[in-house]
Amino acid sequence: MKQVTFSVLATDGMGRRGRIDTPRGEINTPAFMPVGTAGTVKAMYPEQVRETGAEILLGNTYHLMLRPGAERVASLGGLHDFMDWQRPILTDSGGFQVMSLAKLRKLTEKGVTFKSHIDGSAYELTPERSIEIQTLLDSDIIMQLDECLALPAERKEMERAMELSLRWADRSKTAFNNQQNRALFGIVQGGDDPELRARSAAGLKSIGFDGYSIGGLAVGEPQEVMFRVLSEITPELPQDRPRYLMGVGKPDDILGGIERGVDMFDCVHPTRAGRHGHAYTRFGVINLKNARHKDDPRPLDEASPNPNCRRWSRAYLHHLVRTEEILGAMVLSQINLHYYQELTAGTRQAIEAGRLTDFAAETRAAWAAGDL
Numbered sequence: 001m002k003q004v005t006f007s008v009l010a011t012d013g014m015g016r017r018g019r020i021d022t023p024r025g026e027i028n029t030p031a032f033m034p035v036g037t038a039g040t041v042k043a044m045y046p047e048q049v050r051e052t053g054a055e056i057l058l059g060n061t062y063h064l065m066l067r068p069g070a071e072r073v074a075s076l077g078g079l080h081d082f083m084d085w086q087r088p089i090l091t092d093s094g095g096f097q098v099m100s101l102a103k104l105r106k107l108t109e110k111g112v113t114f115k116s117h118i119d120g121s122a123y124e125l126t127p128e129r130s131i132e133i134q135t136l137l138d139s140d141i142i143m144q145l146d147e148c149l150a151l152p153a154e155r156k157e158m159e160r161a162m163e164l165s166l167r168w169a170d171r172s173k174t175a176f177n178n179q180q181n182r183a184l185f186g187i188v189q190g191g192d193d194p195e196l197r198a199r200s201a202a203g204l205k206s207i208g209f210d211g212y213s214i215g216g217l218a219v220g221e222p223q224e225v226m227f228r229v230l231s232e233i234t235p236e237l238p239q240d241r242p243r244y245l246m247g248v249g250k251p252d253d254i255l256g257g258i259e260r261g262v263d264m265f266d267c268v269h270p271t272r273a274g275r276h277g278h279a280y281t282r283f284g285v286i287n288l289k290n291a292r293h294k295d296d297p298r299p300l301d302e303a304s305p306n307p308n309c310r311r312w313s314r315a316y317l318h319h320l321v322r323t324e325e326i327l328g329a330m331v332l333s334q335i336n337l338h339y340y341q342e343l344t345a346g347t348r349q350a351i352e353a354g355r356l357t358d359f360a361a362e363t364r365a366a367w368a369a370g371d372l
């Protein structure tokens, strides 16, 4: 009996308000999933991540297999106990990270061999090994191994990578061996070509997955290309399964993805931008490095539901950022993650009320009018 299930609770246009139930808790969608690359959401205690509203976070197979090693994490009780996050975790299969981080990579039908970017030691990642690693980590939602191309790319290349990813999808599903306590997602590829995308979706549906990730986007293409591909592909995916847009994105990308039928998002942006002094607010993003803040006594946003947006002056936040104080990274990571959760919570309420279009317009207007 499958212990990870998805239900659509309300729809509004292409937008869906749903819930994923897992043995470790529920995930209300649309959902933003903070990235915890090496078993930590940088500069945040796990309970602080939860307090921002997050119900699930990401672990990174590539990083964890290199250090401390999947078998070591398993011998210590799995990733949840290792990092003391007892709610759901989603992991990527590692292919994207290998292609973007590792050295001396060799891609074959079998899988990808590479040398660690940390100490140069050699590894092989196959669909079977990727499923084994994600199972050792005891992840609740795991990904097939796929090949993600950067855009733009030649159509022949996009077709080759899409077809390889479909063969790897089949091998991943076989290696998954129908585990009931976690979900396996297929990943749609096909670049920006509608026919290749449709073939990829059809191939994944015939194999059958617990959810469908939309890969191969947020890899350098303009936003309108990403939105066009989403508008074309979400109608091709099963209505009763979650759709996860990998690696996306900034608030405007997420809002546009929700309007086009996406349920789940992940991105390093809110935490990385926080460490670089950028704060996301209801009025858009503010660069606190800028000298114009050095005497500003106003809080970041005195009407924010997040106490950290009301507690300190902009001058103080500017000071923390300019002096590269550790507290700056901590506070701005929390502020950004909290804002991303406010945004997705707002879309859940808007879809329930049948007013997603109005909510999106109001949100974009506030971003544009921002008195920052």
Ligand SMILES: CNc1nc2c(CC[C@H]3O[C@H](OC)[C@H](OC)[C@@H](OC)[C@@H]3OC)c3nc(N)[nH]c(=O)c3cc2[nH]1
Pocket: 035, 036, 037, 058, 059, 060, 061, 091, 092, 093, 094, 095, 096, 097, 100, 143, 146, 147, 148, 149, 187, 214, 215, 216, 217, 218, 219, 246, 247, 248, 266, 268
């Ligand atoms: C940014 N645009 C972006 N990120 C794509 C990721 C990786 C998501 C990954 O992105 C970071 O790894 C680098 C995160 O770690 C820093 C990972 O979180 C743990 C996250 O894993 C889901 C993709 N992963 C796969 N397997 N296939 C994809 O087609 C794909 C596309 C992406 N576009």
